[in-house]
Structure formats: C-alpha cells, structure tokens
Amino acid sequence: GWVECVGHADRACYDLDVHGKVTKTPMLATLKLDKSKEIEVAKLKFDRKLLGKAFKKDQRIVSGALEVLGEKWEDFEPIATALESDGKATVDGFEVTKDMVSWTKAKKKVHEIKFTPSVIEPSFGMGRILYSLLEHCFYQREGDEQRCVMKFNPQVAPNKCAIFPISSSPEMNAVVDEIAADLMNSDISTWVDKSGASLGRRYARADEVGVPFAVTVDFETLEDHSVTLRERDSTVQVRLPREEVTKLIFEIVHGKTTWEKIKEKHPIVRVGDEGEAAPVEGGAKTVVEGTIRGKFSRPAEKIL
Secondary structure, eight states, rough: OOOOEEEEEEEEOOOOOOOHHTTTTOOOEEEEEEEEOOOOOOOEOOOOHHHHHHHHHHHHHHHHHHHHHHHHHHHHHHHHHHHHHHHEETTEEEEGGGGEEEEEEEEEEEEEEEEOOOEEEEEOOOHHHHHHHOOOOOOOOOTTTTTTEEETTTTSOOOOEEEEEEEOOHHHHHHHHHHHHHHHHOOOOEOOOOOSSOHHHHHHHHHTTTEEEEEEOOOHHHHHHHHEETTTTTEEEEEEEGGHHHHHHHHHHTTTOOHHHHHHHOOOEOOTTTTTTTTSSSOOSEEEEEEEEEEEEEEOOOOO
C-alpha cells in the first residue's frame, strides 16, 4: 500500500476567518498598489436603534459583516438585490431587514487592497521523516530474505561500532572493554555483545539495527594485539592493530577517510564463527593464511 510521508492541505482563508471572528482581531494582509485605482463600493447607513433591538449584543457583528461586504460592490450586490426584492437578507446567519440599513453605490480610489490570505498547511511529522529514512535504508541480503539490513550512513547510525569477543574468556572480555571504553571516550557510540550466540548471529543482529562496523576480538588478538574490522554492507573484514580501531572509526564517521582506503592499507580476511581466518575472494590485494609454521600475508591473486 501507500504511506503518506508529506501532506499539504489547502485551507484557503477558512482558518484565518474563523480565528479573526473568535478573537475579534482582523487577520488581514495588505497589498500596496503601484498605481491607485477606482473601485465600486457600497456606502452604508445603519439604523442603530433597530439593529440593537433586533440583535442586541450581536449588532456589531452584523454591522461589521455588512461593512466588509460593502467594501466591494460585487460582494454587496446580492444582499442589496435580496433586500430590494424580498425586504430581507441573511448575513452570516443573521436576518437583516431593509429598514435596518440603507446604501448608495459609489466609487472609491484605493492605494492598497486588504484581503484574508489563503493558507497552505504542510505536514512534516517526525514520524513520517523517520519512516522515510528507515524505508530507504532497509534491504535484504541477496539469497537470504531472513537476513535484513539497515543501511544507515555511519554519520547518522545510532551505533557506529559493535564489538564481539570470539569467546567469553576473561582475557577477551577485558580487551573488549578496553576497546569499547576507548571508542566511547572519543564520543563514538558503541554496542558490545558478549552473548554466547555464534559470531555470525551477532553480526546479523548488528546488521538489523544498522551498525556500520564491527570489531571482533579473537584468539590472535591475545597473541599479536590485532583485531578484525568488518564493514556491514560488503561484509568484508580487514585485520589491523587494535590501537588503530578508534582512529579509523572516527575518521570514517567524520568523512576523513573511506572504507576503500582502509582495504588498501590493511589485509583482508574473513573470520568464521569459531575465529578462524580464511581468504576472501573478490579482488583483495592481500589475504592472511595460516600454516603449521604460523600466519602470513600473501597476494590474493597468484603471480604468474
């Protein structure tokens, strides 16, 4: 179906007319004319005694309504015709008789025109704007409709970075707390998930709420003080020293660097649910591989 994000109501002059009547304050605008012009008006003379007797406290309302109509002969002419032919006319719900008012048609030179402005009422609710933002950012991973993602720009994402330990050991949790504290000290909103769910499931949770980056603390972190940094939309991960995490996230959030530049500088890896590093296909310049002798970086593509 359709959801209205912006509503524009043409209220004409109704709102200002009603407000003016209730507050007894004329809600009029003035248009200054470059050159004066003559208009036809109705000059009115009231029998105040008959008006007071018939309308009592409302006599000023009735006389005011007639005076407004009298400012333009074309507006007053239907009233004059009714008074001449029927001896009475209805003005704003009041029945006026011919003996209460007399009139003459005259010409008047005017230098300005007073009128009640028409009002356009636009409706921009915060809820509608937020709905539009969510609608534009939502998508599903190709080939898996259950994996939903909010593609928030890092500058507006509620949480900029998530931090996950690969296990619940005290050593890893301590590293996670240190990285989180460092990020929050730089005013970078951070989400820590130490639950026992698989790493893939925790990545999916972060994707669903639009966290653009995720740091994983794994067994290698305890050995060489490096972590993986994952980008939400591409799911590509790089390995980098933990000391550089806060600086890189801050620079991306503030538009000082890009994810593409980070990929050029750091080796690309993919970390599985158990923390193992594996090569990544798709144009990475370097990948990290492990052997019985240790881990090393090599070009992603074979050099012939």
